[in-house]
Amino acid sequence: MKRKVPLAVTVLLLVLAVASCVFGVSRGELKTVYRKAATVCLECIGIG
Amino acid sequence: MKDRFALLRKAVQLGWGLLTNAHITGFVKGTIYQGPLKNFCVPGMNCYSCPGALGACPIGAMQSLFDARRRKFAFSVVGYLAALGLLVGRFICGWLCLFGLIQELLYKIPLPKLKVPKKIDRVLRYLKYAVLLILVFLLPFFWRSELGVGEPFFCKYLCPVGTLEGGVPLVLLQEQLKSAAGFLFRWKFALMALVLLSSVYIHRPFCKYLCPLGAFYALFQKVSVLRLKLDGEKCVSCGKCEKTCPMGVAVTRDPNSAECIRCGACVRACPAGALRFGSGAKKPGLNKNEKMNIREE
Incomplete structure (x- = not known):
């Protein structure tokens, strides 16, 4: 069964995804992720 | 051979689950890990408030970045998840999700x-797409509480993983x-128990x-590098x-269906070797008699 979408399109999207990731990291998103992940998330555990 | 493959998948699921929740x-002590690994998201559903969790939950991280107070897009997490989806699609669900493993083990009862x-x-x-769009993207991005802050709607009102782990x-x-x-805890506990x-x-x-x-991963299933x-x-x-x-995928009609978690059960079940992962060299097909023999079996 042949690919309906050429591999080149997948590779292009992959490049965009990686670029998006790098851009996000460069503007300090990891800090926000860490701040949320390193403290008990009260919403997640059902407290508030 | 069949059992060996199934065992390998279970070992990978369990090994990954233990490895990413190794903060024993x-x-x-009833505390959570606060080291540098918490900067990074794991690929599967794994609550970052689990006492053992070493990484961050991608869905929780996405919602905290969307926080309606700032209304910023979660470029890093969306890009990271999109890259994983483009590489392997829902293979993550079938092989690297602890909550998926828990459900599979319960199904064995x-x-x-x-x-x-x-x-x-x-x-x-289709409900899961509505959950993604409304509870993970739209509400955390646009809705502000009286205090002017956003909320992680999926984590707060629905996620059974956070309650369990x-x-x-x-x-x-x-x-x-x-x-x-x-009340919120009781609500989430009831949902978890139901799931x-x-x-x-x-x-x-x-x-x-x-x-x-x-x-989210399903969106990339048809264009991912890894394919059935x-x-x-x-x-x-x-x-x-x-x-x-x-x-419940119609494998022969749509081998790369958005519902396939690439567990490989169909590959193992195929008596003619017609299904495989990736894009290896094409092998010659069976002749008419061989096909008849397999059908009769």
């Missing part, structure tokens, strides 16, 4: 299994949290109907692949 002291009627099943499968152990281990647990109970009767119900992460290949010349139309598929 957290389960003793020898009790009568429930078959959801096709019409209802088809409609319910974070809520239950922390409430049991911390007196302060136990006394603070009120776990239905997992005994339905194969991976959370993954099929509610998981926003599975929905069906060799039409080898296929004898015996239907064994579809009977075996735990996710």
Whole structure:
């Protein structure tokens, strides 16, 4: 069964995804992720 | 051979689950890991408030970045998840998700299994996309509370993973949290119990109907690098692949369906070797007599 979408399109999207990731990291998103992940998330555990 | 493959998948699922939840002291002290690994998201559903969790939950991280107070897009997490989806699609669901494994183990309990009627099943499968769009993207991005802050709607009101992996152990281990647990905790506990109970009767119900992460990866299933290949010349139309598929995928019609978690059950079940992963060299098909023999078996 042949690919309906050429591999080149997948590779292009992959490049965009990686670029998006790098851009996000460069503007300090990891800090926000860490701040949320390193403290008990009260919403997640059902407290508030 | 078949059992060896199934065992390998279980070993990978379990090994990954243990590796990413290796902060054992957290389960003793009722605390969570606060080291540098928490900067990074794991690929599957794994609450970052689980005492053992070493990484961050991608769905929780996405919502905290969307926080309506700032209304910033979660470029890093969306890009990271999109890259994973483009590489392997829902392979993550089948191999690297601890909550998926928990549901599979519950399904092994020898009790009568429930078959959801096709019409209802088809409609319910779209629910996870609504959860992704409304509870993970739109509401955390646009809705502000009276205090002007956003909320992680999916985590707060729906996620059974957070309740099971974070809520239950922390409430049991911390007196302060136990006394603070009120209606919201009871609501989330009931939802978790419902998901776990239905997992005994339905194969991976959370993954099929509610998981926003599975929905996100599913968007890339048809364009991902890793694919399920069906060799039409080898296929004898015996239907064994579809009977075996735990996710109810019509394998021969749509081998890269958004519902496939790439567990490989169909590849193992195919007597003609017509299904395989990746894009290896094409092997010659079977002749008419060989196909007839397999059909008769």
